[in-house]
Structures are given as structure tokens and as C-alpha cells.
Amino acid sequence: MAVPSGSRARYRRILRFAALSLAQTWWYDLFLPRVGLRGVAERTRSARMQRIARRFHALAVDLGGLMIKVGQFMSSRLDVLPPEITKELEGLQDEVPPVPFAEIRAAAEAQLGMPLERAYDWFDETPVAAASLGQAHRARLTPADATLSGFGAVVVKVQRPGIDEIVDVDLAALRRVAGWLSHVRLVSDRVDAPALAEEFAATSREEIDYLHEAQNAERFADEAAGNPAIAVPQVVWERSTRKVLTLEDVTAIKISDVAALRAAGIDPSEVAHAFATTMFTQLFRTGFFHADPHPGNVFVTPRPASADAAAPPWTLTFIDFGMMGTVDARLRAGLRTVLLAVTARDSKRLVQGILDVGALLPGADTRDLERAYATLFARFGGMGFAQLREVDPREFRDFAEEFGDVVRTLPFQLPENFLLIVRAMSLTSGVCSTLDAEFNIWESIEPFAGQVLRDEGGNLVKDVVGQISAVASTAWRLPQRLDALITGFEEGTVSVDMSRLERRLDRLERVATRGLSAVVFGILLIGGILLRATDEVFGVVLMAASVVPLVTTLFPMTGRRRR
Incomplete structure (x- = not known):
């Protein structure tokens, strides 16, 4: 896209921030570990991530436009970004x-x-x-x-x-x-x-x-x-x-304004229960949900005295429908699995549900993730927010240190609608805990899990019959397929695909090339910096020359095809 001349300064400012952040990350997280200085990179990582997030926060507030939305979007990408960044950006307000x-x-x-x-x-x-x-x-x-x-x-x-x-x-x-x-x-x-x-x-x-x-x-x-x-x-x-x-x-009354609710004779804990029920109904039943239910987008509206005793004394009034989510059939099935697993505190089934919704790439080694969830359920499962507040913060820190890297190194890629679900549930639990310190989100989810169990029970026989049919079909075809394979070996018509091995060799070759380029870049850059103090011209030449191996490392060319 051709950028209008009046907007080029904005465009360049965004790219300059991204380029500097990328170069800093490359230096500490790729180059230093390769030259034996991994400890330096690890000791400074948390502070560096926080500094990058703070600089982006300032940039977003200054530029406005989509940059604030980018920051809010990034703050919810727990699957992609480290917690130092998501934590710093979660308070970014669209004001x-x-x-x-x-x-x-x-x-x-x-x-x-x-x-x-x-x-x-x-x-x-x-x-x-x-x-x-x-x-x-x-x-x-x-x-x-x-x-x-x-x-x-x-x-x-x-x-x-x-x-x-x-x-x-x-x-x-x-x-x-x-x-x-x-x-x-x-x-x-x-x-x-x-x-x-x-x-x-x-x-x-x-x-x-x-x-x-x-x-x-x-x-x-x-x-x-x-x-x-x-x-x-x-x-x-x-x-x-x-x-x-x-x-x-x-x-009307902002849903998080506890004092105003009480002044109007409304019990905040009842509002918390109704709000959670409303949001989970949207997520698990209707499939069309408000994806941005923060306190500014939900009011509690008192009803005038009515002859209808069954009518609630107040309503939840939603506004701002720019960010909405939908739950398709595949996502709904995966969510059912996740819901049942959370209710049963079943870590293995929970990981399967995460795979079903497409949040993990197929083939990922999930054993450590299952262990992490099992530990989480065993220690914190079923606790309300008030109980969680009483837990020693060191326990949370120890848990994060033990399993944080496991989660972040797995190939997570949350589908958009699942990301919106995570956002909606996170905001819902936050609002409810503000209204009622004793609020227990597990208790609000369990009725929906019970309905899912009843629904699942009706399909149990159908699923068993389907599985038996699939196994029988495979067993029926197995002798013919084995016979065809043996015949192929005897006639010499069976070939072996070596393309995967070739691709691995190409990858090793590219890694070696990039490693050498990184070392050359570091030598030229550091040498130029040191020599600049005594010979400015030669020092600057070395620093400029370091750009060539840097480009080779950051943007490697596709490996040549082996013959």
C-alpha cells in the first residue's frame, strides 16, 4: 500500500519502534545465547520486556488510532506474548x-x-x-x-x-x-x-x-x-x-459501582450471579456473545414498581456491540470438552479440548501441559476469589516459574473466536469478583456443565456405534492393504519419500549459516564500537559492515533444493 505523504511520519514511527524492539530482542535472545552469554539474556529478560511494553504504551497513547487497539489486542494474547508485556498493556485505556x-x-x-x-x-x-x-x-x-x-x-x-x-x-x-x-x-x-x-x-x-x-x-x-x-x-x-x-x-448504574447498587437497594452478589449466568448462556448456549463486557459496557437498570411479581427488579443493560463473537460447531464441541474437563478437574481431557478447538497445533507434546493443569487443579481448583487471595503469593510465583515456560514454548495459536471467548470470560470473572469477593466462578459454570453432560449422554450410544463401525471397517480392509504392500515390495514398486530428511538437512545448513553470520555480525559490531574511540572512521566502517551478516541472520534465504 502507498502511504499518503501526510501520514508517512506516523508510518515510519511505528516501523522504527518495531525495528528497534526486534533488533534488541534478536541481540539478547538469539545472539548472546549463541556466544555463551545465555545467563545475561535470561537475567535481563523480564526488565527488557517491561521496558518494551512501557515504550509501546507511551507510543499508543501518543498516536491513538489503532495503536491503542493493538495494545489491547496484545494484552490478551497470552498464547503468544510473555506475561511481562501482557501485564503492562492490560491497563491501556481507549481514552x-x-x-x-x-x-x-x-x-x-x-x-x-x-x-x-x-x-x-x-x-x-x-x-x-x-x-x-x-x-x-x-x-x-x-x-x-x-x-x-x-x-x-x-x-x-x-x-x-x-x-x-x-x-x-x-x-x-x-x-x-x-x-x-x-x-x-x-x-x-x-x-x-x-x-x-x-x-x-x-x-x-x-x-x-x-x-x-x-x-x-x-x-x-x-x-x-x-x-x-x-x-x-x-x-x-x-x-x-x-x-x-x-x-x-x-x-444507568455502572455494573462495578457497588456503592450505587447498594444505595438503590440492589444486592451486588445477586448482580454477580446474574451477570455470570447471562454471559455463560451466551457462550455455551446461544453462541452469539458480547466479547467486550467490561464495566463501562454494562449497566444495572432498576425497574419501576410492577404488578408482575415475576419480573426482576432490575435488568442488565448491554451497550457497545462493535466487538462480538460467535461459536461455530467445531468450537462448540471443543468448548463442551473444555467445560466438562474443568468441572471434573480432568487435566488430560482439558488438553484434548484445547486441541479440539484448534488452540494447539496437532502433534504437540502435551505431557508437560497435562501435568501443569493437574497440579493447578489439585492446588487451586474449586477456589473462589476470596480463597485465592489468601494463598501465599509465593505459591503462584513458584507455579508460574515451574510451568510458565512449558505453556509459552508450546505451539499455541488461538483462533480468533476462542480468543474472544477467553477475553469475555476473563472480563466476566473480573467484574463478578468486584461485585462479590466470595464469588466462585466454578459454581456458576457447573450448571452449564450439567446440561452438557445430559446432552452428551443422549449422544453416547451414537458415538459408541460410530467408533465400532470405524474399527470394523479398518479391520475388514487391513488384510487387503497388507497383501498389496507385500506385493509392492516383491515387485520393487514401493518407494520411500526422502523429502522430509532433505528438508531437515536444508534446515541444518541454514542454521549453521545463520550462526556463522551472527558471530561475524557480533565481531564487526563490537569491534567497530571499541575502535571508534581511537579511529572513528575505521570504527564506523566496521559498524556499517556488520549490517550485511545481520540481514543474513534476520532474513535467511530459502535453502537450495537438493537433488
């Missing part, structure tokens, strides 16, 4: 200085095709919230629109002017960085960086299309229509476009 109202007015009027005074009866110039992609303002519909909609108070989301170009530039930079990472074996052996970039790009494109968000809101409302405990704001389609979204104003 930036608001756009001047004159620019927001111009953008909204261009989208709506009329002055704001004609589109709305009143429009508050002070934003309710300002984010990196857009900002929200309170407004009131005209009498005619209010009569048609059945309500007057609305919240209007308006995209920031020029956000399309910023998104294009940021995605172009991210794709370039992903291309670099795909040539670094330390990364490419564990994660498909270009695929991650495309996954993030698709999610970002959907999030800046407000019509897509409006459709999500209506679908979510349709699926929750039979549940009086859930409310969803209505969309004002006549005042909504791809870049302007007008929704019913449903602002």
Missing part, C-alpha cells in the same frame, strides 16, 4: 483527548446530509466519552422522531474525522512488521504473524463500521428477547450511517 466539536459537527452533518439542528432537537457539545476511533455525545430526538421511536434521549457516536486514513496507515505498518516477523524463526515457529495481522485488520474494519455494530445490537436484542433480565438499546436507523450511530440512551 484520548476529544476532537473539537466543530470538526465533529462537520463530520456528522456530512454523513446525515443535514444540519444537526434539523437532525436532533438538542445536541450536547461536550462528549460523554472520547475514544481513539470516535466519540459519543448525548442528544435528543426531534418530536417527530421521538414519537416514531418511542423515546427521545439518545447517544450519538461519531467517528473521528480522517480515521479511515489513519486506520489504513496503521494496518499497512502492522502488515509490514508481521512480514518481518515471519522471517524470524523464533517467532514463525510459534505463531503465524501475518495471519494475526489480518485477523486484527478484519476485526478493526468491522469495529469502524457503525452499521455493522447496529446490526449486532439488533441480533443481540433478538436473541435476548425472551429474557426479561437483559436490555439492549434500540437503534435509530433514520439517524445512523456507517460513521454515525444513534442509539437509545440507556445510561
Whole structure:
């Protein structure tokens, strides 16, 4: 993609940060271990990762745009990034200085095709919230629109002017960085960086299309229509476009505001239970779920006194449907296995469920992972948050040190929807623990596991019959296949594929070449630095010459095909 001249500085700034971080990581985690200084790299790794994360945090806040979304996305990639980075970025908030109202007015009027005074009866110039992609303002519909909609108070989301170009530039930079990472074996052996970039790009494109968000809101409302405990704001389609979204104003008590809930006579522990049940129903039954249920996106709305005694005294009101997830058939089957394994504290079955959802590459050695989960279940399984708080922090640290490397070295690659599930469950448990220190997430999951067990029981006979049929079919064909194989050996028609061995030899050759290049690079660079103090010209020449072996190491050429 050709980057517009006005955005080149932004583009170069992102690439410069990525290049410096990659070079630093290469030096400490690849070069130093090869020259016998692995201890230096390991002692400084945690502090280095934290520094990189802090620099990115500052860069994201300064640039805005998609960079804040990138940081939030990275903070949830526990399968790819070390905990020092995910921990540092998890507090990155999507709050930036608001756009001047004159620019927001111009953008909204261009989208709506009329002055704001004609589109709305009143429009508050002070934003309710300002984010990196857009900002929200309170407004009131005209009498005619209010009569048609059945309500007057609305919240209007308006995209920031020029956000399309910023998104294009940021995605172009991210794709370039992903291309670099795909040539670094330390990364490419564990994660498909270009695929991650495309996954993030698709999610970002959907999030800046407000019509897509409006459709999500209506679908979510349709699926929750039979549940009086859930409310969803209505969309004002006549005042909504791809870049302007007008929704019913449903602002109420923030779900994490314990003091306000108690003041309204609402028991926070009941809210925690209802919220967990609502989220797990979306995840394990309906299959269409809110993937960003943080406290700012969920309100508790008290109901007026009603003659219907069965109606709940309050509702959970969800907003912001830009990030939604779906559970397909394969993912649902894998989740059932995971759910049953967690409930039964079965580490082997849990690992099988992780394989079923595609979160681990086939063929991975999972024995250490099974042992890690077995230890986790034995020590912490079934504990509520209050009980976990009483555990000596050294136990958690010892567990992380013993099994953290096991998890991070396995070929994890979480599918997008599974990542959204992990995010939704993590946010759910966090909100519930804020509402009720005694909240036990295991107890909330168990009813769903019980239903899954009942569902699984109905399919047990069918599964057994299918397995018997498969075994019988294999046994029936086995004598014929053995006879054909023996005949092939006798006639000399059986060939052996040596391509895998050849590929391994190619790989060894490339590793040796890269190792030699790394040593040459280190000698030239360090020698140039030392000589620069006495002979600046020669020192600079050596430092410049070190770029050639560095490029050979970072971007190895494909090994020649053996004949």
C-alpha cells in the first residue's frame, strides 16, 4: 500500500519502534545465547520486556488510532506474548483527548446530509466519552422522531474525522512488521504473524463500521428477547450511517459501582450471579456473545414498581456491540470438552479440548501441559476469589516459574473466536469478583456443565456405534492393504519419500549459516564500537559492515533444493 505523504511520519514511527524492539530482542535472545552469554539474556529478560511494553504504551497513547487497539489486542494474547508485556498493556485505556466539536459537527452533518439542528432537537457539545476511533455525545430526538421511536434521549457516536486514513496507515505498518516477523524463526515457529495481522485488520474494519455494530445490537436484542433480565438499546436507523450511530440512551448504574447498587437497594452478589449466568448462556448456549463486557459496557437498570411479581427488579443493560463473537460447531464441541474437563478437574481431557478447538497445533507434546493443569487443579481448583487471595503469593510465583515456560514454548495459536471467548470470560470473572469477593466462578459454570453432560449422554450410544463401525471397517480392509504392500515390495514398486530428511538437512545448513553470520555480525559490531574511540572512521566502517551478516541472520534465504 502507498502511504499518503501526510501520514508517512506516523508510518515510519511505528516501523522504527518495531525495528528497534526486534533488533534488541534478536541481540539478547538469539545472539548472546549463541556466544555463551545465555545467563545475561535470561537475567535481563523480564526488565527488557517491561521496558518494551512501557515504550509501546507511551507510543499508543501518543498516536491513538489503532495503536491503542493493538495494545489491547496484545494484552490478551497470552498464547503468544510473555506475561511481562501482557501485564503492562492490560491497563491501556481507549481514552484520548476529544476532537473539537466543530470538526465533529462537520463530520456528522456530512454523513446525515443535514444540519444537526434539523437532525436532533438538542445536541450536547461536550462528549460523554472520547475514544481513539470516535466519540459519543448525548442528544435528543426531534418530536417527530421521538414519537416514531418511542423515546427521545439518545447517544450519538461519531467517528473521528480522517480515521479511515489513519486506520489504513496503521494496518499497512502492522502488515509490514508481521512480514518481518515471519522471517524470524523464533517467532514463525510459534505463531503465524501475518495471519494475526489480518485477523486484527478484519476485526478493526468491522469495529469502524457503525452499521455493522447496529446490526449486532439488533441480533443481540433478538436473541435476548425472551429474557426479561437483559436490555439492549434500540437503534435509530433514520439517524445512523456507517460513521454515525444513534442509539437509545440507556445510561444507568455502572455494573462495578457497588456503592450505587447498594444505595438503590440492589444486592451486588445477586448482580454477580446474574451477570455470570447471562454471559455463560451466551457462550455455551446461544453462541452469539458480547466479547467486550467490561464495566463501562454494562449497566444495572432498576425497574419501576410492577404488578408482575415475576419480573426482576432490575435488568442488565448491554451497550457497545462493535466487538462480538460467535461459536461455530467445531468450537462448540471443543468448548463442551473444555467445560466438562474443568468441572471434573480432568487435566488430560482439558488438553484434548484445547486441541479440539484448534488452540494447539496437532502433534504437540502435551505431557508437560497435562501435568501443569493437574497440579493447578489439585492446588487451586474449586477456589473462589476470596480463597485465592489468601494463598501465599509465593505459591503462584513458584507455579508460574515451574510451568510458565512449558505453556509459552508450546505451539499455541488461538483462533480468533476462542480468543474472544477467553477475553469475555476473563472480563466476566473480573467484574463478578468486584461485585462479590466470595464469588466462585466454578459454581456458576457447573450448571452449564450439567446440561452438557445430559446432552452428551443422549449422544453416547451414537458415538459408541460410530467408533465400532470405524474399527470394523479398518479391520475388514487391513488384510487387503497388507497383501498389496507385500506385493509392492516383491515387485520393487514401493518407494520411500526422502523429502522430509532433505528438508531437515536444508534446515541444518541454514542454521549453521545463520550462526556463522551472527558471530561475524557480533565481531564487526563490537569491534567497530571499541575502535571508534581511537579511529572513528575505521570504527564506523566496521559498524556499517556488520549490517550485511545481520540481514543474513534476520532474513535467511530459502535453502537450495537438493537433488
